[in-house]
Amino acid sequence: MTTIDPRDLRQAFGRFMTGVTIVTTVDPQGTPVGFTANSFSSVSLDPPLLLVCPGKFLSTFDHFASCDYFGVSVLAEGQEEVSNTFASFKGDRFARSPYRLAANGVPLIDGAVAQFSCKTRELVDAGDHGILLGQVETYNHRDGPGLGYSNGRYFSIGLERKAFETTQAPTLAGAIIEHEGKVYLEATSEGLRPPQIEIQDQSQLRGLLRSHLATAGYATQLGAAYSVFDSGQAHFVYILASLSEPPSRAGRLTAVPLNALADATFATPSITSMMSRFATESRQGDFSLYLGTAETGDVHRFSERT
Ligand SMILES: Cc1cc2nc3c(=O)[nH]c(=O)nc-3n(C[C@H](O)[C@H](O)[C@H](O)COP(=O)(O)O)c2cc1C
Structure with a gap:
């Protein structure tokens, strides 16, 4: 078997063009937490399912691994700063990005082209990440291009x-x-x-x-x-x-x-x-x-x- 260089594999994965999402939930004290993710995928229409992959390296991984509900906001073109905030800012990310709480208490980011509020269905252990599978309870979407991501850079269609x-x-x-x-x-x-x-x-x-x-x-x-x-x-x-x-x-x-x-x-x-x-x-x-x-x-x- 050939040995795989993780840096090179990361680049190979990065050639797949994606959108950018912010995945959110609340910690046991009710404080909103969230991270930027491009590992989002739609999974099923009936029942309505989606997935994202939180890394075990996330400071908030335990909250996502044990949450009952989570939200996914699909960023719009022009929301690069929101993405950067939820990828690297160490202070209060939500103070920098307007949001509202959905019915089950999950925060959803304003200005997104689509928002999904989900009930956790399962967390599958998957190497250095988890696969968080959620059942969509409510969602909304609007016209307009989403923010794109490819080869480690944002792009705008x-x-x-x-x-x-x-x-x-x-x-x-x-x-x-x-x-x-x-x-x-x-x-x-x-x-x-x-x-x-x-x-x-x-x-x-x-x-x-x-x-x-x-x-x-x-x-x-x-x-x-x-x-x-x-x-x-x-x-x-x-x-x-x-x-x-x-x-x-x-x-x-x-x-x-x-x-x-x-x-x-x-x-x-x-x-x-x-x-x-x-x-x-x-x-x-x-x-x-x-x-x-x-x-x-x-x-x-x-x-x-x-
Ligand atoms: C475009 C983009 C996509 C990302 N996708 C993921 C992802 O799917 N899963 C993940 O765990 N981290 C992903 N990250 C990295 C996390 O957003 C980042 O490690 C996290 O916000 C760090 O949070 P922490 O300081 O709370 O640990 C992505 C970052 C960017 C910029």
């Missing part, structure tokens, strides 16, 4: 969709390729810029960008959209990328160390500000998505799991 809406042709699609502390950039007479191509059909954006880069000698994996803006002449979409193998020797891109990005000359002011944001965020391991025009826009934050 709503924002990704917006990023790829055809607002203007032509679209210039670029890749911010980072590999071993260096960013691979194209030198032009105006200055450096991420390698980019002009495309007509946005639905082909990722495929065309990846094959353009492969032809240039860079086998890439494309990640989340990083910056989306209109300059007046064109619609720009920049995507985070990593190399799936070291660059071939024929590659023409210039490898600039992350700590030298601040001194580099870029082709346009928008690329300069995007690359300076990239330099700061890659130091912090905390990426966000910029949506707007070349001058103004919003930054949507997607923190990495801590």
